[in-house]
């Protein structure tokens with residue numbers, strides 16, 4: 391196979407601002423972008439492989455800034471604590487292959503104990519999937535975001551995700567570094583003390599924070615010392631304030647907040663990851679999977695404030711990155727990740743802004759903006775093509791016509 395490739399397309403969205411260029415071409419050498427320009431400007435050397443995409447639009451490979459490589463049935467997430475890791479790895483690798491074929495050349499796993507080894511299998515070429523940045527296991531306080539009171543405490547502790555106190559958090563961050571995490575994920579909000587659905591909580595406006603500022607700062611300092619960013623699961627005013635006070639780098643979910651806190655997010659330039667798909671797909675699954683009435687009510691409440699604050703955030707100038715929070719089939723299949731673009735636009739984001747939020751801004755969240763996230767000379771040839779112009783109709787992203795990762799064709803035109 392030739393290591394020099396030339397891709398021709400009717401339209402290429404070039405650079406971090408996705409500037410449309412008509413009758414354009416990209417030259418690829420050894421997996422990287424060597425030249426971008428009009429067809430008359432970019433010539434293929436003899437022997438190059440020519441890929442002609444016809445009327446299609448070529449854009450940077452899509453990036454999901456928030457998903458989970460759980461590898462268990464999404465309707466039985468409690469089995470995360472008991473299911474064999476070898477089964478989970480096989481299952482999630484199959485789903486990650488589908489995600490890559492759906493146009494996502496990079497993704498970020500916000501919590502799964504097998505994430506580092508799954509990333510390794512993909513990087514070493516034993517499995518097909520997006521480039522991954524992984525948190526490894528969650529970090530939760532005892533009684534915090536992911537600590538269900540239904541699990542005996544000894545079993546919860548054995549899972550290795552609970553950490554309390556300044557020293558406990560420093561140690562837990564060091565364990566994550568040792569396990570190969572690319573960044574740290576902390577849970578800062580939980581439902582009320584007697585909440586029925588712990589991680590999300592009955593009421594997004596009345597979430598209880600799960601750590602003190604001192605604990606968060608200790609984790610952030612230790613992570614930064616190791617060159618790792620920290621992401622926070624933060625829903626509700628107090629949790630998002632805690633994230634800001636504690637120096638968290640990226641805010642996940644980030645709704646149920648006041649205008650004052652929103653202004654702080656804007657002033658401090660923090661990126662908020664959207665996760666609209668998570669509740670969207672629960673809503674799609676209510677009837678088919680017989681969700682109990684109370685659980686539907688919880689998601690309906692979250693949906694209201696998630697949409698409200700996404701819209702308010704757009705007006706206020708919050709920097710959003712697109713992340714789905716997909717956790718796997720059957721309710722939240724990773725291959726459905728492009729729906730996040732459609733939902734963001736339905737909620738008022740301009741299509742061009744959504745495309746940036748799911749490419750270059752998401753790359754910034756991953757810490758990968760120097761190597762991917764836009765079509766620029768020197769970056770990896772991570773590319774996707776759509777039949778229609780996605781800046782006019784983002785739903786065309788749901789069925790990509792062509793996908794390339796690092797110069798290797800994944801889906802042929």
Ligand SMILES: [Zn+2]
Nearest residue numbers: 457458500715
């Ligand atoms: Zn998540």
